[in-house]
Amino acid sequence: MNLKNRFRLVIFSMVALLVSIAVIVAIGIRHTNVQIQKSIGMDTLIVNLHELRILNKEYLATPSDRVTQQWKTKYDQIKSKLIQQQNMPDDVTDALNGLHQIFERLTSLPEATSGIAVSQKRLRNQLAASLNFESQRIIDWATDISMHTKDGIVLDMKLAGALALSIMLVAALVVIAIMIVTARHIFLSINRLKEGTEEIASGRLGFQVKQVGNDEIALLATAINQMSSELMDSHESLHKQTVQLETEMVERQAINEALKSSLREKVVLLHEIQHRVKNNLLTISGILALQLSRIKDDESKDAFITSMNRINAMTKIHTKLYQSDNYSFINFKGYMEELLLELSRSYGFPPENMITDIEDISIDINTAIPTGLIVNELVSNVMKHAFPGEESSELEVRSRQDNRIIIELKVREDLAVLPGFSPETPNSEHRTFAKQVTLSVSDNGIGLPPHIDFRNTESVGLSLLVQLVEQINGNMELIRDDGTRFIITFSIDQEKTP
Numbered sequence: 001m002n003l004k005n006r007f008r009l010v011i012f013s014m015v016a017l018l019v020s021i022a023v024i025v026a027i028g029i030r031h032t033n034v035q036i037q038k039s040i041g042m043d044t045l046i047v048n049l050h051e052l053r054i055l056n057k058e059y060l061a062t063p064s065d066r067v068t069q070q071w072k073t074k075y076d077q078i079k080s081k082l083i084q085q086q087n088m089p090d091d092v093t094d095a096l097n098g099l100h101q102i103f104e105r106l107t108s109l110p111e112a113t114s115g116i117a118v119s120q121k122r123l124r125n126q127l128a129a130s131l132n133f134e135s136q137r138i139i140d141w142a143t144d145i146s147m148h149t150k151d152g153i154v155l156d157m158k159l160a161g162a163l164a165l166s167i168m169l170v171a172a173l174v175v176i177a178i179m180i181v182t183a184r185h186i187f188l189s190i191n192r193l194k195e196g197t198e199e200i201a202s203g204r205l206g207f208q209v210k211q212v213g214n215d216e217i218a219l220l221a222t223a224i225n226q227m228s229s230e231l232m233d234s235h236e237s238l239h240k241q242t243v244q245l246e247t248e249m250v251e252r253q254a255i256n257e258a259l260k261s262s263l264r265e266k267v268v269l270l271h272e273i274q275h276r277v278k279n280n281l282l283t284i285s286g287i288l289a290l291q292l293s294r295i296k297d298d299e300s301k302d303a304f305i306t307s308m309n310r311i312n313a314m315t316k317i318h319t320k321l322y323q324s325d326n327y328s329f330i331n332f333k334g335y336m337e338e339l340l341l342e343l344s345r346s347y348g349f350p351p352e353n354m355i356t357d358i359e360d361i362s363i364d365i366n367t368a369i370p371t372g373l374i375v376n377e378l379v380s381n382v383m384k385h386a387f388p389g390e391e392s393s394e395l396e397v398r399s400r401q402d403n404r405i406i407i408e409l410k411v412r413e414d415l416a417v418l419p420g421f422s423p424e425t426p427n428s429e430h431r432t433f434a435k436q437v438t439l440s441v442s443d444n445g446i447g448l449p450p451h452i453d454f455r456n457t458e459s460v461g462l463s464l465l466v467q468l469v470e471q472i473n474g475n476m477e478l479i480r481d482d483g484t485r486f487i488i489t490f491s492i493d494q495e496k497t498p
Helices: 003-061 065-084 090-108 118-201 216-292 298-323 332-347 365-386 460-471
Strands: 329-331 354-358 362-364 405-417 431-443 475-479 484-493
Touching (some): 003 065, 065 090, 090 118, 118 216, 298 332, 298 365, 329 332, 329 365, 332 354, 332 365, 362 365, 365 405, 365 431, 365 460
Antiparallel strands (some): 329 362, 405 431, 431 484, 475 484
């Protein structure tokens, strides 16, 4: 027999015994029910009678329409309760009617004032005494009836309780016997389950719990046995996967070591390339310097010096990269300061006559080379052509002095339009927050002749300047005011800055 049937037997036994109790005590309950209802009605009636008596006293103390209305409402409630009660003596009903008549006569009398007749006062006092007497007499009758009813209820309940207790004792003995047998079976089965789960928990995957019977605990044992088998299969599968993962980790570690070795080789190779490019540029510059010493023509010498300065501008970038751990970016402020110093030495221009305001920024090599050449061209042109016949100039910050050169490099973050922007796709990837760079080179020299258009000229330097600005996707502006001022603006994407 499974547990469900065992519990069904227990429940059936209890239900049968309870039905027996119900049948036996039904007669007593039915009998006492009438008495209980009557007792409840009487208790309610007694409460209402006491409330009516309180209204009597309130009216006699301070007569008013409000108290009169409350008294009549309470009287109607009491009369309704009397009608609902069964086997109520007629004396109580007659007394209640007489009480109502007394109150009606009392309320019809004039108010008790000093101006009324003595006979009226005497009649009023007699009616008040009759009202209190009748109210108390009705309350006493109702109280006696209620007490007798309750005594009968108590006696009936004692008899019914004794009979029910006897039947319940018999039922309890039967249920306890069934529960003892069921509990013994459950205890033994659960103990076997406990031992089995402890074996599985200790590591004996695949252990099978002994099954007894076909009840719910036996089904639970079957589920545990199935779980144990599945755990064994999962353990073997995980072991195989672990071995496979360890093998893959060894292979990936070997691949990572190979990649690191390859990266070190590429770093060394890139370092060597930068070094060789720098040396080749220095070699070319040295050859030009040797050739320069043999040239007598001033125009040719100037062309050679200009070319050497351009090569020197590129050489310094590769030198910076060779000396740095980052082969993609250079510190452009330090680069510009060294380049300007070299140009001042090359053209004999005192470095103290140059005003520099350069912000600290790192630029990628693809932008740094053309930007360095732009600085070289602009500053070289100023030193060669802005001050003809002058050997030196004086430089002052924020003051108006003759013969000065001002080099500025400002950086700010702004929403920039990158190459490839299309008006049809305003939210495309070509609009992004970028670093906006402004390069300004100005002087107070003789200025660029008005007839020269720097965008369309045969000058090699200006043509190269225009091409370099286009190479970095920048804009160039010329201001002819007390000298010459070139302003070049270009953007650097945030992703192209370290």
